[in-house]
Amino acid sequence: MKSLSKILATAALVGSTSLAQAEDPLKIGFVYVGPTGDAGWTYAHDEGRKYVEAQLGDKVETTYVESVPEGADGERVIRQLASKGNDLIFTTSFGYMNPTLKVAKKFKKVKFEHASGYKRDKNMGTYFTRAYQGRYLTGLIAGKMTKSNVLGYVASFPIPEVIRGINAFTKGAKEVNPDVQVKVVWASTWYDPAKEREAAETLILQGADVLTQHTDSAAVIQAAEARGKYALGYHSDMSVYGAKAHLTATVHNWGPLYLKKAQAVLDGTWASEDLWPGIADGTTDLAPLNDAIPADVKALVEEKKAALKAGTMRVFDGPVVNQAGEEVIPAGGTMDDGALLGFDFYVDGVEGKLPQS
């Protein structure tokens, strides 16, 4: 694997240098943890890169290196991108946090942006997306569409990001349907289409009639389609895999954020900051809503979306109740970002015990 990613890295770098142009474009590098063809996380980041290219044309020149393992290999790739004259480098996975910081300390003139981490420096900012806002909206739809009052959630690993998604989804569903319960199956993988499909089948067997997933393939949508159930996609619009089943999807839209950062470097106004945009900035959004969703539910989703956008409400406004029925956040309060980033309990409505990771 090491030599493979080395070849890929070299190929990508050679590709970028041969494209060098007469005027001095802003050179932007991207480091991806998966392949751009994963139809999920990395795919979404690459769409963002393309968006920047489309918007800024020959003012920028982008390079990406895909399938870069986190850890030592990551550091080498980031260092290589920095030493090849990239002015701005996006590292798009949590595991690149320490490598990025290390390289940032060496290359003071290069600007670094790291996704989903919490370590920053003068020339290293962080960013993430409030995907849980989309989860909440899909929860509203699921709560309204279910007939069995059992919702199925195919999850990957019990880390705060995933737990936050489960809780937001559950909170949305509970708001419109107090009888609803969410069943979670941990697939213990981010990516294995066959296993994701079996997890979905298991949930359907246990009565779930609306499914969603926090794994990377569209297999859950396919399972729902084959069994005549509903499903809510994640990462990208997955309706092509199940036109009837796919109600909508929580999608990432990194383009505007990347454009803003690139423009800031061009204008000389770039500063290290912690960005956590969401629905309000379009970084998190919903795919087009399926016509199977009744008009009043669509209207409700639009209303809540507008409220989230306007900031008149937040997903985890109190009361936030845990499984034991205790009010973690009382009515009138709201969970702060620190609590959101460290989510380690299920809210009321999720079935079963949260496994310790």
Add this chain to the structure above:
Amino acid sequence: MDIELITNILFATIRTGTPLLLIALGEMVCEKSGVLNLGQEGMVLMGAVVGFMASVITGNLGMGIIAAVLAGALMSLLFGFLAISLVANQVATGLALTIFGTGLSAFLGASYVGVGIEGITAWHLPLVSEIPVIGKIFFSHDPLVYLSWVLFGLVYWCFKRTRLGLTIRSVGENPEAANAIGLSVLQIRYLAVMFGGAMAGLAGGYLSLAYTPLWTEGMSAGRGWIALALVVFASWKAERIMLGAYLFGAASIMHLVLQGLGFEASPNLLAMLPYGATIIVLMVLANDAIKAKLSTPLALGQPYRPQL
């Protein structure tokens, strides 16, 4: 647990075990002839992507399956040329084939990510699928599952009863002796390797056309490696490969079902279940260490240079 749940678990077990059964059967034949091909993962992925592309282009799933088989066989031919004709190191060549297949499949399939197709649907066998419980578990699958049983039968019968089986074994046990009695070692090894490739390609086609009808990079998710291990733990016996494949399938399903039933255990521990259970059961079966050793093809992994 009620009967419907058990029926569904067993049904899913067969579905989950099928790709492993196909890959491992192919690899077993290949290894019986004395060739160790570690390129399973690459061949499965090539089968998956080429099968998917052919289905999209021709609109015909049957063509997709044929293309998947051919893609796997072609990949193994490349391996055969390097490892058999050019006498390259089999382990290194096999690993290279996996890396090559992974990369090439990603390259070929780049524009097919996000394309949806109508997959191969279940084929309820007449009469027998009406039998309660049994019908649902065994006879309500897609045609490729039935095909895997036919192929299992053929491989089993081949090594139990036929001259062909003996021929393949002799080439894998003692190529010099096989050569001396007039067998073409290289030709037989080529055919065995290509059978292995075709089976891996078929497994790929099963994944991308029947199980989860979609293409994404690396969708085999390590099944090629599991199948390789299965062959060893099954001590090169077709019936144990089948048992191992379904055991692995059953344990994979239990990992998910137990959680749904509210069984409180770490999902990570449960995720280990298929690996642990399969290894333990097959090791118990092959507890006679000498017997296990005896069943390893003696010339496995050793290149053969014909005496000129």
